[in-house]
Every structure is written in C-alpha cells, then in structure tokens.
Amino acid sequence: MSAASSSIARVPLVDRTAATGTVRAVLDQVHGAFGATPNMFRAVANSPAALQSMWGAFGALGGGVIGAALGEQIAVAVANRNACDYCLAAHTALGRKAGVSGEALAAAQAGESADPRTAAVLRFVLQLVNERGQVDAADVQALRDQGVNDEQIVEIVAHVALNLFTNYVNVALGVPVDFPGVKLRLAH
Incomplete structure (x- = not known):
C-alpha cells in the first residue's frame, strides 16, 4: 500500500506547537526550513531519536559535495x-x-x-x-x-x-502526502 492511498497515518502526526523539548526544537528547525512542518517529520517526531537522526542526516548531506x-x-x-x-x-x-x-x-x-x-x-x-x-x-x-x-x-x-x-517511514506508516502529487513510473 502506498502512502497516497492512505488518508490516515498509522502513527499520530505530532503537532509542532504542542511538542516540547528536543522534539519541539527540531520541529521548529524543520518548520523554519520549509515554512511548514511536513507530515513526514510530524510522524517521525513520535521518536525524538529518530527525528534527530533524520533531521541531522538531512543537514549533514545538504552541506555535502554532490549538490x-x-x-x-x-x-x-x-x-x-x-x-x-x-x-x-x-x-x-x-x-x-x-x-x-x-x-x-x-x-x-x-x-x-x-x-x-x-x-x-x-x-x-x-x-x-x-x-x-x-x-x-x-x-x-x-x-x-x-x-x-x-x-x-x-x-x-x-x-x-x-x-x-x-x-x-512514509510507506510503512501511511504518512499522508502534503506536497503536490507526482505519478509513480513503473519499474523497467
């Protein structure tokens, strides 16, 4: 089942404004970067460790050499x-x-x-x-x-x-897509 076919996530989507501590701090950074808090990060925010890992990896690789x-x-x-x-x-x-x-x-x-x-x-x-x-x-x-x-x-x-x-994360947890949809292409 793809994320798009699921209208309700299989884990709660954490509300940034209700979050506290590390989760709130990271979600504030995410919100600052995107101008919104994408559902994927809201789902991952159920685990402070997973949220820190994911956001840290995005930050590190975003400053990498491949562009x-x-x-x-x-x-x-x-x-x-x-x-x-x-x-x-x-x-x-x-x-x-x-x-x-x-x-x-x-x-x-x-x-x-x-x-x-x-x-x-x-x-x-x-x-x-x-x-x-x-x-x-x-x-x-x-x-x-x-x-x-x-x-x-x-x-x-x-x-x-x-x-x-x-x-x-997105497929297994049925995270609702909150970006403009794109049609999947069949694998060759």
Missing part, C-alpha cells in the same frame, strides 16, 4: 523504485526548487539522465537499492570512470540510506 540537484535526483529515483508517493512528491518539489527541470526529474524516476555522469550515478543508486547494497568493484569503478571521486561515492551511498529511511 542539491543530484541529491534530489537520487531521492526521486529511490522513491520511485520503492513506490513512495510521499518522497516522490516531496523530492520532485525540492528538485525543482534546486533548479532541476521537470523533464530531468521524470527521467530520474526511471534512473535515467541525459548527462552521462548523472546517469551513471542513478544506475548505481538503483543497483544499490535493487541488490540491497551488493555491488562490486566494477560497479564502483563505473562511477569513477565518470569522474565521481571517493568522497562523492560515499556520500551517494549515504543519500541512498537516508532515502530508504524516509521511504520506509
């Missing part, structure tokens, strides 16, 4: 592969905000890109997801052949891990 545009294309590819309506909608909106065209985001859903470097990254990302991390030296070398360095490779894996976390 927002590629990070959002990775997120869209992973969300589409995992049939996460929530993350697909959120990262399509964030990708557009990062300057990625609608066409490039639609291509990323299928793990494709007109840019050879981005295409290699997206192929690797989907291989990580499909094979549950079981890639080999040749797969990593294919990234290096496109000019992706070791720092970027490790960061790409971290983006995949974060997106698996968010996808699983």
Whole structure:
C-alpha cells in the first residue's frame, strides 16, 4: 500500500506547537526550513531519536559535495523504485526548487539522465537499492570512470540510506502526502 492511498497515518502526526523539548526544537528547525512542518517529520517526531537522526542526516548531506540537484535526483529515483508517493512528491518539489527541470526529474524516476555522469550515478543508486547494497568493484569503478571521486561515492551511498529511511517511514506508516502529487513510473 502506498502512502497516497492512505488518508490516515498509522502513527499520530505530532503537532509542532504542542511538542516540547528536543522534539519541539527540531520541529521548529524543520518548520523554519520549509515554512511548514511536513507530515513526514510530524510522524517521525513520535521518536525524538529518530527525528534527530533524520533531521541531522538531512543537514549533514545538504552541506555535502554532490549538490542539491543530484541529491534530489537520487531521492526521486529511490522513491520511485520503492513506490513512495510521499518522497516522490516531496523530492520532485525540492528538485525543482534546486533548479532541476521537470523533464530531468521524470527521467530520474526511471534512473535515467541525459548527462552521462548523472546517469551513471542513478544506475548505481538503483543497483544499490535493487541488490540491497551488493555491488562490486566494477560497479564502483563505473562511477569513477565518470569522474565521481571517493568522497562523492560515499556520500551517494549515504543519500541512498537516508532515502530508504524516509521511504520506509512514509510507506510503512501511511504518512499522508502534503506536497503536490507526482505519478509513480513503473519499474523497467
């Protein structure tokens, strides 16, 4: 069942204004960053540790070396592969905000890109997801052949891990989508 097909979350959505302590502090940061408090963070706020982990990972990777545009294309590819309506909608909106065209985001859903470097990254990302991390030296070398360095490779894996976390939260907990909807593409 996808998040979009569920109208009621399977855990309470924490109200930022009623939250206290660490949860309130983190939700205030989230609200400041988005101008609203997305439902995903409200669901994760049921666990202060999970909320701090997720928000900290977003902050750390947001300041990383691969850049927002590629990070959002990775997120869209992973969300589409995992049939996460929530993350697909959120990262399509964030990708557009990062300057990625609608066409490039639609291509990323299928793990494709007109840019050879981005295409290699997206192929690797989907291989990580499909094979549950079981890639080999040749797969990593294919990234290096496109000019992706070791720092970027490790960061790409971290983006995949974060997106698996968010996808699983949204799908498993039926978090209602509060971003403009995007149609999932069938896997090839």
